[in-house]
Amino acid sequence: MIRVVPYVLYLLALAFFRTNLAGLVSIGPAQVDFAALLVLLVALNKREVETLWFAFAAGLVYDAPDPSRLGVQMLILTLLAALMLQVKERFNLESVGSRMVLIVAGLLIYSVPYTMVYATSGFSDFFRVMLVVAIPSTVYTAVFGWLFFMLQSGRLTYAKIKSIF
């Protein structure tokens, strides 16, 4: 039971982000795909079965305010988690660079169905939305992933940040 607690906290963080922070941290059309980033980070750091069900729950939390689409994010994020679990076995995840490759690839893969379902009114808009919204969002979200890895590996610490100033 105690193993579930961190995942519930991640889900609460997702809800908090969507309620209070999403608007504040977006830069123009670039938004932080926090749900996808969370699932990818969990996939890289946690066990397989837990990752899959966390992705499912993250999709549930993501789409809960819009029941007409409930299930879409569950499906996208679960498939993304399953894909990431398969791919990470074939990667050497020692370096931050290789982990970042997986994060960027995962975010790009996520943005394709996301754009198709949530952001376009027709096929003609798809490539434009991908170029103007989805790719900048992927890059912007990847920056947060990079910061996480830098903190996780100890390359970025409070002392180092303080020394800059």
Add this chain to the structure above:
Amino acid sequence: MDWRSSWLKERKTLVHALAAVLLSLAVLVSGEGLAVPAGNVTTLFFYYPFQKLKDALDAMKHTAEDNAALSATVVDLSTRVQFYNEILTENERLRAMLGFIERSQVTVLPAEIVNVEGPGIPNRVLINLGAADRIQRNQPVVNRDGLAGRVASVMSNYSLVYLMTDPRCRVAARDKRSREQGIIRYRLYRGMYLDNCPQHADVAVGDTIITSGLGGIFPEGLVIGIVTGVESPENDYFYNITIEPAVNFNGLDELYILVGKP
């Protein structure tokens, strides 16, 4: 241990992945029967505490400024109401004389925005009113500048609003000056436009576009926007009419739901 349990154990991840995918598909195809209760419970547990926190912080931050502004507005509006009551009485008397049917009363419910979503420009918002507040599907949503959208789905304490920037939100409209009619639509990267308006229609740049009241969802006379361009494409029966929305969708703060039959 028999062969089945050993087979399942070897493929544990695959089995869980399939179970999660199948469950997602089940929720997706189940429609409102499963999705609405599941959405309600999840929203209540995960979103409600943060919304309460946000409301409390917003209230603390703006109370003093809001009080001063509202006091001035109340004085201004009270004066106007007295004036408009006189006109209303006169209008009702004249309508009765002409045998017009009586217009129904619409109540305005203020709503706070819980969450905003959309690619580039917001096209959906979650508000803090639901079925418990008499909110129903398709009720018009306005702000102080004009028509903002319509209620798309209703939960017990929250509702989802499709803004006018959502391609699914189409409104029967007319030119306030010439009374020419059309359909207001919105496409990403094309913006808002008045569709189905034939090229012989009298529509000019600067005209105000309002709801026509046709269709029975939106009451007549709500401001939608201003005409910013009228083009007459060759080989087409209709104008290309671009509209600048009256509502600033990037700066939405408060919304109002029109409750009651339009």
